[in-house]
């Protein structure tokens with residue numbers, strides 16, 4: 001067996017930042033889709049990507065996302081490989097013939113995307129809070145943006161810092177050329193796509209497993225991309241035109257995304273309902289953090305910018321954090337270590353991690369803090 005006995009121990013909840021927890025129902029469906037060696041049937045691990053069986057997986061997945069977001073007609077959804085990192089390069093390279101894109105850099109993932117973009121073209125940094133180590137989202141007004149930029153790039157939820165912004169912030173910029181990395185908060189609240197040209201996300205947090213990336217694009221934005229001289233796999237325009245099947249699609253990863261998207265619809269019904277639960281989960285954790293400042297210190301001080309998905313906090317010192325994370329692990333609550341560049345404790349609460357589970361962690365944190373005082 002590939003997993004150690006230790007890893008096979010029963011867990012109550014998985015707080016991994018990504019790849020992250022899957023809904024229990026989806027795990028059951030995955031298991032049912034894989035045949036025993038003795039009892040053969042043509043499984044999803046073995047079908048071609050140009051078959052009706054795959055079409056029946058892919059198109060309803062697309063439709064689920066379209067309906068959950070109520071996407072405007074002129075938007076398309078493309079499933080790609082290469083993770084969000086591939087999109088970091090694809091978008092700037094496809095828009096080299098347009099005026100410099102403008103970047104709002106508010107955390108590690110904005111830094112990475114800007115660095116990749118700069119490898120292929122000049123960009124403008126409207127704001128970059130790296131030097132201060134991203135304490136809060138930059139305060140920006142419409143006057144700081146250009147209307148003629150190829151696009152305005154930002155990250156809705158900085159997974160490492162635990163910093164998240166919402167619609168009123170990006171709408172206040174007055175831009176209609178937004179391109180957002182939504183890797184860690186996809187499908188966790190409704191979005192009005194009218195000011196967007198594109199949003200994208202890797203699947204391994206809120207839409208399945210690693211291996212597939214979703215690009216939600218306005219058709220005119222992609223059709224206007226320039227791909228002369230580019231190998232075809234680097235052209236978002238080509239991949240979007242081929243409707244997610246330019247080359248061999250990651251069939252199994254797409255299958256899992258389909259199951260997760262079905263689950264979101266049947267379990268929550270709407271993204272407004274997902275948002276409600278997401279806010280309640282975050283509140284459960286931050287309430288404890290704020291009640292015991294001697295024990296826990298939230299990394300993001302501005303409450304309006306605290307992520308509903310990744311709550312990041314520190315404790316007295318690294319040793320205390322390590323001990324606390326180990327105590328949680330013994331209780332079956334795993335994956336709480338902060339990102340290696342940030343340290344601290346990170347509670348990642350994607351859709352598959354439910355409010356009831358988070359309440360157990362919150363109450364454990366409360367007991368722990370009470371014993372300290």
Ligand SMILES: Cc1ncc(COP(=O)(O)O)c(C=O)c1O
Pocket residue numbers: 018082083084085086109155157158159160181182183184202
């Ligand atoms: C906000 C954000 N963007 C991009 C990425 C990178 O995704 P990938 O590893 O799929 O390229 C991550 C991964 O953690 C992320 O959280």
